[in-house]
Amino acid sequence: MKNNKIxxxxxxxxxxxxxxxxxxxxxxxxxxxxxxxxxxVKSNSSKxxxxxxxxxxxxxxxxxxxxxxxxxxxxxxxxxxxxxxxxPTMKQSYVKYDGEHSIKTSVGxxxxxxxxxxxxxxxxxxxxxxxxxKGSNSYNVVAIYNYNGTEPPLPNHIxxxxxxxxxxxxxxxxxxxxxxxDLGETQNTAVKSNFAKIAxxxxxxxxxxxxSNSSVTTSKIxxxxxxxxxxxxxxxxxxxxxxxxxxxxxxxYDGHGSKVDGYSYMTANGDPTSFIYYKTNGNIVTYRNL
Numbered sequence: 001m002k003n004n005k006i007x008x009x010x011x012x013x014x015x016x017x018x019x020x021x022x023x024x025x026x027x028x029x030x031x032x033x034x035x036x037x038x039x040x041v042k043s044n045s046s047k048x049x050x051x052x053x054x055x056x057x058x059x060x061x062x063x064x065x066x067x068x069x070x071x072x073x074x075x076x077x078x079x080x081x082x083x084x085x086x087x088p089t090m091k092q093s094y095v096k097y098d099g100e101h102s103i104k105t106s107v108g109x110x111x112x113x114x115x116x117x118x119x120x121x122x123x124x125x126x127x128x129x130x131x132x133x134k135g136s137n138s139y140n141v142v143a144i145y146n147y148n149g150t151e152p153p154l155p156n157h158i159x160x161x162x163x164x165x166x167x168x169x170x171x172x173x174x175x176x177x178x179x180x181x182d183l184g185e186t187q188n189t190a191v192k193s194n195f196a197k198i199a200x201x202x203x204x205x206x207x208x209x210x211x212s213n214s215s216v217t218t219s220k221i222x223x224x225x226x227x228x229x230x231x232x233x234x235x236x237x238x239x240x241x242x243x244x245x246x247x248x249x250x251x252x253y254d255g256h257g258s259k260v261d262g263y264s265y266m267t268a269n270g271d272p273t274s275f276i277y278y279k280t281n282g283n284i285v286t287y288r289n290l
Contacts, residue, residue: 070133070164070199071142078198079143079162086190087147092158097144099131106148107177108157112141118181120172127183131267132198133164139172140164153223153251153264153279160186162195169199175282177262184282223280224249230278230287242268260288 044200087094097103097111097159104110107252112129120127122138131262145168149156161172171192172183186192194204222231227249231239239247263277278287 010078016142070167071130072132075198075201076143078204079195082194082204083145086194092147094145094147094160097146103144103146103159105146105157105159105174107157107175109159109176109181111144111159111161112145113183115141118183119176122182123187127161127163130164133167137158137166139170153262160191164199169196171195173282175280177279177281179281182284183281187283218219223264226280226285227276227278230285231266231276234276234287238268238274239266242274263288 083094083096086274095103102110102113115129118127119125125139126137126140127139128135128137130137130142133140141161143162144159145162146157146159149158156177157173157175161174163170163172171186171188172195173186173188174181174183176182197204197228231247246268248263248267250262250267260277263279265275265277267276268274276287280283280286
């Protein structure tokens with residue numbers, strides 16, 4: 001029996017002074033007034049320039065500090081506020097890593113402890129925990145959120161890793177159920193774009209968060225739909241023949257065979273030879289026939 005893998009296809013710019021008079025006294029008064037006015041203007045101008053310079057220095061210093069700070073407690077709180085408002089729109093509830101107590105997913109992986117064992121996009125790389133987004137790792141993780149699924153196929157989980165890669169914000173996700181966890185960049189545009197905004201110092205409003213998620217919710221593909229797509233791709237003639245009411249979907253956790261434990265399946269008439277088994281890992285679908 002051969003394993004086959006496919007990828008699922010799955011976004012912010014004074015007035016003028018006039019003196020009147022006659023004779024020498026008036027002229028002398030005018031000259032004196034002009035000198036006084038000139039001195040006053042010069043003094044005020046000097047003050048304004050000094051004030052501008054000071055303001056410029058403060059702004060420059062503030063901008064530099066913002067640029068040097070990839071992640072801090074303020075941004076971390078903003079991310080949590082976003083997640084707490086976004087998760088219910090996905091009918092999910094996430095647990096946040098608090099920096100001390102590790103998170104255990106429903107499939108047994110423990111984060112951030114197991115970060116040393118994972119791969120990213122299929123390749124081994126350095127990834128680890130960082131409070132400020134800086135460090136010696138290729139991926140410096142500043143926040144971890146985990147959701148343990150409650151709907152079949154069980155067990156399943158979604159674990160988000162908010163990180164900085166070469167100083168740029170990136171969100172990785174793990175949905176593996178067995179083997180070495182392979183992290184990939186999330187395809188959830190709401191999560192990805194809002195993290196980038198928060199990391200860049202932009203305040204995310206609750207209205208923006210809700211609007212961003214409406215399109216994501218409707219585009220989510222459930223396990224049964226994936227089974228239909230796999231069936232159409234692998235054997236369209238067989239699928240069309242039995243889709244009239246004799247096609248069935250299920251999950252295999254009854255110990256029927258170790259090679260397909262944890263797989264979902266599509267079958268026609270319950271015939272043992274007609275099963276197409278499949279399982280998802282992120283955006284990778286593995287399928288096989290018995």
